[in-house]
Amino acid sequence: MHTLVRGLIAGAAGTSALNAVTYLDMAIRARPASSTPQQAVDKMADLVDVDLGEGEQADSRREALGSLLGYGTGAGAALCFGLAAERWRPSWPVGVLALTALAMVGSNAPLTLLGTTDPRSWSATDWISDVVPHLAYGVTAYAAHRLLSTSVTPSRRRRSRPW
Template structure:
């Protein structure tokens, strides 16, 4: 399989995983009555500041950050799976639980790591509930992305 096809399969898997992550997150919010996290919006604001991008007057800037935060999450989710797929190519022999764990942990490292580096959050201060609210959606992402990636590989092999 060529690297372009591998990246496309990974991007598709990342989109599925990102959708699953958001679904689990919204379900958690609905069940526990917890508010949405402000970290995606704050991250988008920090990135805009870093690249000297004006988001406009504050009322519009707040709305733009509200839209850019979730979009940033999708970009990271799609990007992590696309990069992993490109790195692995057609070597899809990893067991599903292993690839799910690696993808989920990889996304968590990239997303939480970048927010920590931008000083949007500090995981050292998180409660047990905060960690669970972060780990479960990332593992859900990993499972959905890995299952999709494995399935796309089966489809590709069956067409040969």
């Protein structure tokens, strides 16, 4: 299986885990969804001079594009990891931490640069709410990548003997 396909599948699996843990946290704590992705979409739309529409139409586009940014981040982090893992075979904890860090930096750095968040001002609860879902991403993406990498190794064929 090609590295690109393996990375996309691992990224999709990791992103699904991240979303599940996030939604579980929202259900348990009865907290609303973050508006940061939608704010980032607004800022990016302004930067490239794209009109999102008006009212409910614009709100729907912000929500959809904000979610798609998350999927793009998950795919990108796993693709970067997959390219590095072709030459470097990290152990389970190192691979999980690498994927977790890639996903956290991939999501938080652009949001920070856009001015929609400032991790320096986050409370301990805010950090836990960010780290735990990204750790779920790292564990799941690593497991998926590892399973896909080992399941596609060509088996050695036995050569038939001429006798």
